[in-house]
Amino acid sequence: MGKDIVSGLATVAKSRIVFLIMDGLGGIPNEAGKTELEAAQTPNLDALALRSICGLLDPIGAGITPGSGPAHFALFGYDPQENNVGRGLLEGAGIGFPMREGDLLVRVNFASLFPDGTISDRRAGRIETSASASICEMLQRSIKIPHTAVEVFFAPVREHRALMVLRGGNLSEELAETDPQKTGLAPLPPSPLTTDAESCALVMEEIIAQARKLLSHEQKVHIPLLRGYAKYRRYPSMQERYKMRSLAIAYYPMYRGIAQLIGMDVATNVANMDEGMKALVANFNDYDFFFFHIKETDSRGEDGNFAAKVETIERVDRLLPQILDLQPDVLVVTGDHSTPAVLGGHSWHPVPALLYAKNCRPDMVASFGERACLGGSMGQIPMKKLMALALANAGRLLKFGA
């Protein structure tokens, strides 16, 4: 099902869809033989599973481990391969940088150097965001690229992480990343990966050289390491494609950024799960689609902390009655990908999913878990097909053909 047929059939309706997304939800069994979701006590999700269709979602394709960007694009019904989006772009969107068509966005890690020029700390002692902000301000004010139309902007993201944006001139994403990924090694040059990128590589070298000179007397920050080059492009919005006013409720900047790339509004003053729940209630009458993003499932999975991931899932389960009290026409509970605590990182395993709607045709799945969902009527489908199911169950897709 391509995006075009779905968006061609999308129609306005008085119905509300909630996507409750536990980042990295999927797991694999620990030594006790259960995944995090299977081990968690989730009476509310289990009861909802009985009235829902269940299944498993494959974010990109068999065996492919997704990053957060493509996985979320798939959740929202955007082909994750056609719309692969660089990290710089996600960061830029996350901090609300006013991007323009053609801007080159680069993720920056400020790093410390030994006197011999090798890296002593890839995170510059995790300096405070305010200190990073001062450095960004100084670099943006001072760096000038002679004989080109290129303007350079810097903006702090969090601690040692920042964003650099180049605007104007012949810019390219096709540059080597400069972080050697290890201390004791020299930073790598931003080598061009294609001949078209050669002039951009020269600009990047000039920026790094000027930055090193400007930072030569700083205590901790001596160089910007560059990665995640991405040119800004405009994606078709949720409003254009699905005729839905959409709200993102997320307490991590990157997920707000992804949502904004496809035209979602972003709930303000949401710094944690409970504030997210409040924002959902407060805004429920004003939007058609709600993306409620839970971060801790992924973080605890990345930490390798099985028990803490289980606890997060149980906490989300306790939120469920409040969400159901809002009477959404469609409620989807799933993740963007798997982050098994056993692996301590993202993985390729399909993600359990549940879709509740008044007119769904419930299957026999009576508990929400990876293996229980194998028997569900949603089947194992590409993640990008989920949105069409949600729209249909919300009465938002017209008939195809006469």
Next chain:
Amino acid sequence: MGKDIVSGLATVAKSRIVFLIMDGLGGIPNEAGKTELEAAQTPNLDALALRSICGLLDPIGAGITPGSGPAHFALFGYDPQENNVGRGLLEGAGIGFPMREGDLLVRVNFASLFPDGTISDRRAGRIETSASASICEMLQRSIKIPHTAVEVFFAPVREHRALMVLRGGNLSEELAETDPQKTGLAPLPPSPLTTDAESCALVMEEIIAQARKLLSHEQKVHIPLLRGYAKYRRYPSMQERYKMRSLAIAYYPMYRGIAQLIGMDVATNVANMDEGMKALVANFNDYDFFFFHIKETDSRGEDGNFAAKVETIERVDRLLPQILDLQPDVLVVTGDHSTPAVLGGHSWHPVPALLYAKNCRPDMVASFGERACLGGSMGQIPMKKLMALALANAGRLLKFGA
């Protein structure tokens, strides 16, 4: 999932993958209501299924019965339609003929004729391979195509089966096969199927005419019947696509040939299943990927011998502990297609498959069989997607996107 994304993400790792391929493994129930695999006593495979993900593989597409070439290409993650490979090419690779880009390879069956020119024996009494070799040598020495750049080579394969190779000139695969498939009928002309193939058809007619004259006083062999026209082209290798050093362990030439077409090394001195097992042990430290091909499941299926196919499967089951002792990081057990003894030939039925790896997410399948695998978490997937799953489980695929 295109091959490009998978090969783009492939990375080197210290892990080993074994594909244990029982040719024609899939079956359909006999009058007792069980398939060959369901009827077989396979305690080792059943125990492994419990720790594995199971499913069914669709070699080409719903309802399509594959030949061995495309089925194996799909197993190795090559799109079987884009990479359809003619039988002549498989024969050429199987006997190690030194093929060059542009060569036209043709499968030859030497046949006997009645005095009236109709076929009396399509297999020329299954002459000995040595007799066939003498005839090949004589034909290659004697046949000359005037006024063209075309060179003609002959090589014996086995008994009455041989290979003919044309090199130079305007060659085409688009010719009619000349075997009428029945005795008592005249051989068919190698008619051109496209206008571009007309000059090649004339060359082929000339070759047949000269061969008939040269063979006119032979006892058994009177004419070469031509089929399986295939031009040689280079396929991207397993090493290029997956960064794996790969070894084929196969005791039938054609399967060694397929493996060599995609750059696998071939184990020597392997004439049967037990020698194959020894070769796997002997070479286990020197390769990343092992293709261990079992032929008898297909042969007994083709024979229509249900019980003998069951016995072969049980014999393979007894090999399993030796394979597991090697501690492969990923072990896949499946077939290239179905060859139900009830049908006595290849069929379109999906093939049961099992993938064991330490970090797979085992499903509830507790025995290895067609119907048990229906409940597995691999689902029913195109065969060409298997390789990405194997690579992922072997830690050989990087993350897609940021």
